[in-house]
Amino acid sequence: MTEEMNFKILKGKPLADQILMEASHQLEKLKEKDVFPCLTTIEVGSDPASRYYLDNQRRTAERVGIKYESRQLEENISREKMLEVIEEVNQDPGIHGLIINLPLPGHLHASEMQWNIDSAKDVEGVTPQNLGRMVLGAGGLKPCTALAIVELIKSTGVDIKGKEVTVIGRSSIVGKPVSLLLLAENATITICHSFTSKAGLLEAHVRKADILVAAVGVPEFVKGEWIKDNAIVIDAGINSVDGKMLGDVEFEAAAAKASFITPVPGGVGPVTTALLMKNTVDAVYMQLSQI
Numbered sequence: 620m621t622e623e624m625n626f627k628i629l630k631g632k633p634l635a636d637q638i639l640m641e642a643s644h645q646l647e648k649l650k651e652k653d654v655f656p657c658l659t660t661i662e663v664g665s666d667p668a669s670r671y672y673l674d675n676q677r678r679t680a681e682r683v684g685i686k687y688e689s690r691q692l693e694e695n696i697s698r699e700k701m702l703e704v705i706e707e708v709n710q711d712p713g714i715h716g717l718i719i720n721l722p723l724p725g726h727l728h729a730s731e732m733q734w735n736i737d738s739a740k741d742v743e744g745v746t747p748q749n750l751g752r753m754v755l756g757a758g759g760l761k762p763c764t765a766l767a768i769v770e771l772i773k774s775t776g777v778d779i780k781g782k783e784v785t786v787i788g789r790s791s792i793v794g795k796p797v798s799l800l801l802l803a804e805n806a807t808i809t810i811c812h813s814f815t816s817k818a819g820l821l822e823a824h825v826r827k828a829d830i831l832v833a834a835v836g837v838p839e840f841v842k843g844e845w846i847k848d849n850a851i852v853i854d855a856g857i858n859s860v861d862g863k864m865l866g867d868v869e870f871e872a873a874a875a876k877a878s879f880i881t882p883v884p885g886g887v888g889p890v891t892t893a894l895l896m897k898n899t900v901d902a903v904y905m906q907l908s909q910i
C-alpha cells in the first residue's frame with residue numbers, strides 16, 4: 620500500500636478512542652454522584668456469529684467503566700415470558716441501557732421485543748419513539764451505526780452541506796436513519812435498495828455520489844470503478860467470506876478513486892461500539908433528568 624493510499628484510509632480507531640475518552644470523563648462525573656451506569660444485553664439461545672460483537676461490547680464497556688451484564692434466556696422462551704423480562708429491565712433503576720441481541724428464534728418477533736424497550740433505555744435507537752424523534756429532529760437516542768457513519772464523514776473535515784449522498788440500503792438500523800441524519804446536515808440524499816438494482820439504476824446513483832454509504836450486506840457489491848473521483852466512501856458492510864471479513868465495496872479499486880474510504884474491518888465498526896457507550900452515558904443523563 621502506497622503512502623498516498625494510507626492517508627486516504629479513514630480508520631475508525633482514532634475517532635472511537637476520542638468518543639470513548641469523552642464518555643469516560645462523563646462517567647467520572649456520574650460516579651462522583653454515586654451513579655454507576657449499567658448496560659444489559661438480552662440473549663436468547665446462543666448465536667456463535669454474535670459472540671464477536673458481544674465480547675467486543677463487553678470489553679469496550681468495561682474499558683470505559685460501564686458495568687456490562689448479559690441475561691441469557693432459553694431458546695424456547697415464550698413471547699410472554701420474554702416481554703416480562705424486558706419489562707423487568709425497564710423497571711430496574713440500576714440498569715440504564717438495554718440491547719436485545721439479534722437474531723431471535725423464529726417464534727419471537729424482533730420488532731415486537733425491541734419496541735417494548737423503554738425509550739429512555741433504548742441505547743441502540745430502535746424504538747418507534749426514538750426513530751420518530753429522529754424524523755422530527757427532536758433529540759433522543761439514535762442508532763449507533765448511523766451516527767458512526769455521520770461522525771466518520773465529519774471527521775474528514777469535508778462540508779456535508781449540499782453534497783450528493785447515495786446510501787445503498789434502507790434498513791431501519793442503518794440505511795434509513797443515516798439518510799435522515801445526513802438530510803439534517805443539509806445533504807441531498809438518494810436511497811437505493813434492491814429495486815434500484817433491479818431497475819438497472821444503481822451504478823448511475825453511485826457514480827454521481829460525492830459521499831457514498833454502503834450498507835447492503837453483499838461482499839464487494841459496489842465496484843471500484845463506479846466511485847466518483849474524490850468521493851468519500853463509507854462501507855458499513857460486514858461480510859465473512861472464507862474466514863475473511865469483507866465490506867460491501869471493492870476496497871482497493873475504490874480507494875484508487877476516493878478521497879477517503881473506510882476499511883473493513885476497522886472502519887465503521889469500532890466507532891459504532893464507541894457510540895453505543897456514548898448513548899449509554901446519554902441515556903443515564905436522560906433518566907436522571909426524568910427523576
Ligand code: NDP
Pocket residue numbers: 764787788789790791792793794811812813814815816821834835836837855856857858887888891892
Ligand atoms: P439489511 O439486510 O437489513 O438491509 C440490507 C439493505 O440492502 C436492504 O435495504 C436491501 O434492499 C439492500 N440490498 C440488498 N441487496 C441489494 C441489491 N442487490 N441492490 C441494492 N440494494 C440491495 O442489512 P443492515 O442494514 O442491517 O446491514 C447492512 C450491512 O451493514 C450488513 O453487512 C451488516 O452486517 C452491516 N452492519 C454493520 C454494522 C456496523 O457496526 N459496522 C451494524 C449493522 C449492520 P431491500 O430493502 O430492497 O431488501
